[in-house]
Structure formats: structure tokens, C-alpha cells
Amino acid sequence: MSPKHFEATYQAMWDTFAAQIAEAKLGKRTDGAQLATHYRRVCEHLALAQSRAYPIHLVSRLESLTQDAHQLIYRRQDYGMRQLAQLLRVGLPNAVRAERRVVLLALLLFALPLVLSLALSWHSPDFALRLLNASQLRNYEAMYADGQDALGRLRGADGDWQMFGHYIFNNIGIGFRAFGAGILAGVGSAFVLIYNGLLIGVVAGHLQRVGLGHNFWPFVATHSAFELTGIVLSGAAGLRIGLGWIVPGRLSRGEALRASARAAIPLVYAAFFLLLVAAGFEAFWSSAAWIAPAVKYGVAAGCWALVLAWLCLMGRGSVHAR
Amino acid sequence: MNAPHTAAPQRIDTLALAETPEGIVLSLQPAGLVARTLAFLLDLLIRLAINLVVLMVLSALGRLGGGLALIAFFCVEWLYPIVFELTRGGATPGKGVMGLRVVMDTGLPITPAGSFIRNLLRVADFLPFGYAFGIVTMLLNREFKRLGDLAAGTLVVHAKQVVLHDAPPDAASIAPARALSLSERAAIRAWAGRARRLTPARFEELAQIAAPVLPPVQPGDPKRSTAERLLGVAQWLMGSRG
Numbered sequence: 015m016s017p018k019h020f021e022a023t024y025q026a027m028w029d030t031f032a033a034q035i036a037e038a039k040l041g042k043r044t045d046g047a048q049l050a051t052h053y054r055r056v057c058e059h060l061a062l063a064q065s066r067a068y069p070i071h072l073v074s075r076l077e078s079l080t081q082d083a084h085q086l087i088y089r090r091q092d093y094g095m096r097q098l099a100q101l102l103r104v105g106l107p108n109a110v111r112a113e114r115r116v117v118l119l120a121l122l123l124f125a126l127p128l129v130l131s132l133a134l135s136w137h138s139p140d141f142a143l144r145l146l147n148a149s150q151l152r153n154y155e156a157m158y159a160d161g162q163d164a165l166g167r168l169r170g171a172d173g174d175w176q177m178f179g180h181y182i183f184n185n186i187g188i189g190f191r192a193f194g195a196g197i198l199a200g201v202g203s204a205f206v207l208i209y210n211g212l213l214i215g216v217v218a219g220h221l222q223r224v225g226l227g228h229n230f231w232p233f234v235a236t237h238s239a240f241e242l243t244g245i246v247l248s249g250a251a252g253l254r255i256g257l258g259w260i261v262p263g264r265l266s267r268g269e270a271l272r273a274s275a276r277a278a279i280p281l282v283y284a285a286f287f288l289l290l291v292a293a294g295f296e297a298f299w300s301s302a303a304w305i306a307p308a309v310k311y312g313v314a315a316g317c318w319a320l321v322l323a324w325l326c327l328m329g330r331g332s333v334h335a336r
Numbered sequence: 337m338n339a340p341h342t343a344a345p346q347r348i349d350t351l352a353l354a355e356t357p358e359g360i361v362l363s364l365q366p367a368g369l370v371a372r373t374l375a376f377l378l379d380l381l382i383r384l385a386i387n388l389v390v391l392m393v394l395s396a397l398g399r400l401g402g403g404l405a406l407i408a409f410f411c412v413e414w415l416y417p418i419v420f421e422l423t424r425g426g427a428t429p430g431k432g433v434m435g436l437r438v439v440m441d442t443g444l445p446i447t448p449a450g451s452f453i454r455n456l457l458r459v460a461d462f463l464p465f466g467y468a469f470g471i472v473t474m475l476l477n478r479e480f481k482r483l484g485d486l487a488a489g490t491l492v493v494h495a496k497q498v499v500l501h502d503a504p505p506d507a508a509s510i511a512p513a514r515a516l517s518l519s520e521r522a523a524i525r526a527w528a529g530r531a532r533r534l535t536p537a538r539f540e541e542l543a544q545i546a547a548p549v550l551p552p553v554q555p556g557d558p559k560r561s562t563a564e565r566l567l568g569v570a571q572w573l574m575g576s577r578g
Contacts, residue, residue: 070501084444179402180406194460271486275489
């Protein structure tokens with residue numbers, strides 16, 4: 015078959031197909047079965063044209079037809095609430111358990127500095143000053159002081175919303191950066207984890223030492239369940255991606271990087287979810303001064319149990335049930 | 337790298353080849369630094385404009401507005417590219433204007449995980465300042481991938497192919513002097529397809545190389561240049577007879 019004959023035979027079909035693609039791209043309904051049939055025919059035509067070295071204008075016309083249709087046919091259509099629920103119930107906890115070694119590593123990098131600096135700044139008056147300067151410490155003291163303007167005192171609903179926005183912008187941004195910095199061989203994530211651990215520990219220990227613990231602990235107890243776990247998980251995701259870079263194993267470095275990024279992304283989703291919940295609790299619950307500390311501690315215990323149960327227990331045995 | 341990448345040795349173009357389940361090879365044209373930078377700057381302007389509008393509208397609402405504005409800023413900073421890449425044909429508005437789109441290495445539309453990875457890793461591409469890491473990485477590999485693209489397995493490609501070939505111009509068909517091999521036929525057709533884009537002198541010069549396949553000039557024939565006669569052969573190869 016000569017190129018001319020080939021073109022003359024199928025020209026009409028290609029035109030219909032191109033028109034159909036253009037319509038479908040605009041979001042109009044088209045006959046999917048017909049689109050798929052046409053697509054397969056045009057793929058055959060392209061393969062023929064390539065193997066027979068037909069003129070380039072002909073081949074590239076078929077190429078752009080198939081590429082447009084390819085994008086259209088293989089586009090994702092499964093952004094449903096059910097998928098999201100399934101991900102939260104089964105996918106995320108399983109992914110976190112599958113990466114338990116990096117998660118434990120991240121936990122160590124975060125919790126060790128936290129406990130250490132908490133103990134030190136609680137028991138020695140000058141340790142806090144080695145990490146923070148005096149005015150920063152005074153700011154923290156003012157934040158948790160007894161009195162009208164301090165955190166956790168009387169604040170209108172609009173103030174709650176303001177803080178909610180602040181926590182989302184700030185804290186989730188930090189979580190995302192902790193992940194992104196992981197591609198630098200994991201060093202960036204390790205830094206974020208250790209730094210945040212030290213800072214939180216110092217502030218907690220210092221406030222306890224100067225006698226403001228009765229304001230501080232009820233405030234942080236509940237949302238810490240979500241926030242600290244979120245920080246650890248986003249750090250773990252960063253470490254995971256860094257590991258693929260420095261310990262590629264049997265894969266090539268590029269492949270290893272891609273594989274570890276794929277493994278890390280559920281941890282980021284989980285961290286995002288947890289930090290979102292944390293922001294909500296921090297803005298609307300932790301700051302509510304009219305709730306008795308005992309109630310807050312009770313709810314906090316429930317939240318910690320909930321988070322740990324979600325990560326450790328949920329979705330077991332349903333890995334293959336998808 | 338996938339098999340198709342290594343199969344063709346010493347390629348001088350930057351096409352990324354991806355084989356589909358239908359057994360055809362898609363040739364993707366990765367977008368370079370300039371197009372992507374322009375797209376980025378356009379997106380930056382759009383994002384700034386959105387932020388400004390949000391600020392103006394919500395500042396009337398006091399502290400509630402402030403909180404909502406921060407949430408909006410968060411979405412514009414982190415979710416803007418992800419949302420657009422996953423919905424609007426794989427392109428943010430800026431990329432759309434520049435005719436770019438984001439696809440997976442396999443030529444498939446971008447997946448949610450892919451979009452999240454490549455956009456959250458912007459943090460690393462930005463380091464140490466002004467996207468230096470991203471730019472250096474992009475210039476170091478032939479598919480112009482920044483760190484985020486490498487980790488996510490994504491490509492930024494030109495949505496529309498650049499086509500330099502037209503149908504061969506009309507000419508009186510001439511049978512070649514001998515049977516031609518596949519690659520010879522392809523070369524003559526490709527040459528003929530560039531008739532409108534090459535200068536006549538260069539076109540003629542290239543035609544001289546293929547002169548041996550032309551049949552000897554008969555006494556009664558009208559006088560024609562080598563290029564015109566070779567175009568006749570190209571027409572004959574296209575299927576015109578007589």
C-alpha cells in the first residue's frame with residue numbers, strides 16, 4: 015500500500031477521531047467504546063506507518079492523534095470519597111507499619127533530644143539559655159502566663175479561626191518541608207526532627223521549672239497526640255527518601271530514588287492528615303479555658319490511644335482485600 | 337533507565353520514548369529550562385494575584401478573615417500546582433499558556449502520588465537559593481528533570497509536537513532507476529517533506545547526493561533541475577504513478 019493510498023483510505027476515520035478527541039477534551043460526553051476502537055485502529059496505523067517508513071508528516075499526525083487519545087483514555091477517574099476512606103482505614107496504617115524501621119528511627123531522632131532537653135532544662139536553670147535567648151524565653155513565659163491575654167484565656171470564636179489558619183499555614187508547611195528536605199540524603203529531615211525535639215523539650219522543661227506547667231500541659235496534651243506523630247511521620251518520610259538516595263541496594267540510584275519516594279508518600283499523606291486534625295484541636299479545643307484540665311487530660315489520653323491504635327492496629331489483615 | 341532509552345545509541349535529539357500497552361512508542365518532547373521558567377513565573381504572578389484578592393476580600397472579616405486568609409495562602413502555596421496538575425490536563429495555568437504539561441515517564445497522565453512528590457520536593461529544588469539545585473539538576477540530565485521530577489518519575493513535556501515536515505510538493509512522477517531500500521525511500525520522502533523549509537540552494541545540494549537513483553534524462557524530456565526530478569521520484573514513492 016502506497017502512502018497516498020494509505021492516507022486516502024483512512025483520512026476520513028482520522029478526521030472523525032480527531033473531532034471526537036477535541037470534543038472529549040472539552041468535557042463533552044462521547045461514546046467511550048467508539049473512542050477506544052478508533053484508538054486501537056490508529057495505533058495499528060501508526061505502527062504500520064512507522065515500520066514502513068511512511069512520510070514524516072503522516073507519522074507525526076498519527077503520533078499526535080494517539081498521544082492525545084492516550085492521555086484521554088488513561089486519565090484517572092477515581093477521586094472518590096470511598097477511595098479516601100479506604101486509604102485512611104487501610105492504606106495509610108499499613109504503609110506506616112511497612113516502613114516501621116524509618117518511623118522508629120525518626121521517633122528516636124525526635125524523642126531523644128526532646129526528653130533530654132526537657133529533663134535538663136527542668137532541673138538546671140541555665141540550660142534553656144544555652145539554646146534560646148532570654149527574650150524568646152520571656153515570650154514563651156508570657157504566652158502561658160496566668161492572665162487575660164495569655165494563650166488559653168478568654169478568646170472569641172474569630173480568634174480561634176485566626177489560630178486555626180495560623181497552625182495550618184505554619185505547622186503543615188513545616189511538615190511538608192521536613193519531607194522535602196529529606197532528598198538531601200535525609201540530612202534535612204534529621205535536622206528538622208532533632209531541632210524540633212530540642213526546642214519543644216526546652217520550652218516544656220523551662221515552663222515546668224518556672225511554675226507555669228498548669229497552663230502548659232493542659233494546652234498541649236490533646237493536640238500533641240496528632241502533632242508530634244505528624245512531625246515524626248513527615249520526618250520519617252524524608253528519611254525514607256534520603257535512604258533511597260544513599261543506600262540504593264540492588265537498584266540504580268534513579269530507580270531507588272523513585273521507589274523510596276513512592277514508599278514515602280503514604281507517610282506524607284498520614285502526616286498531612288494528622289497535622290490537619292492537630293490544627294483543629296489546637297485552635298478550637300486546646301485553647302478553651304473553660305474546660306477543666308482533668309477533662310482535657312482524659313480526652314488527651316483517648317486521642318493518644320486513638321492515634322496509636324490507628325497506626326498500629328487498623329487495616330491489619332485487609333491488605334489483600336482491596 | 338527503561339529499555340527504549342538505551343536501545344537507541346548516540347541519539348542527538350532529546351525525545352523521551354515511552355512504549356504503551358498498545359505496542360506503539362510515544363515520543364515525548366521534554367520542555368527545557370526557558371519554557372519552564374516562564375511558566376513558573378506566570379504561575380508566580382497568578383498566585384500573587386490570588387493572594388492579593390484573598391487578602392482584600394477577607395481583611396474585612398477581622399481575625400476570622402485573617403485565619404481564613406492563612407488557610408487560603410497555605411492552599412495557594414502547596415496545593416495550587418497539585419490541584420491543577422491532577423485536573424486540568426496535567427498543567428497549571430502558567431504551563432498551559434506555555435503549551436506544557438506534566439506526564440509520568442510512561443506517558444500516562446500524572447498520578448496523585450506523582451504530583452504530590454514532585455511538588456513537595458520543590459523545597460529541595462529551591463535550595464540553597466533561587467531554585468539553584470533544581471536548575472543544575474535540570475541541566476545535568478537529558479530529560480530536563482529537576483529533583484522532584486527524578487523522584488516522582490515525571491516529565492514536563494510540550495503538549496503539542498513541533499512538526500517540521502509537510503506533505504511533499506506536487507511534481508510529475510518519475511520512477512527511480514533502481515529498486516530502493518527502505519531507508520533510501522525514507523530519506524527521499526523526508527527530504528521532500530522539508531521542501532518548504534529549506535532554501536532552494538540547500539534543497540538542490542541535498543538532492544545532488546541522491547542523483548544516482550534518478551533515471552538518465554531522455555532526449556525529449558523538458559529540462560528540469562535535480563531537485564525537481566527527485567521530487568518526482570518522491571511522488572512516485574508516495575504512490576503517484578503516471
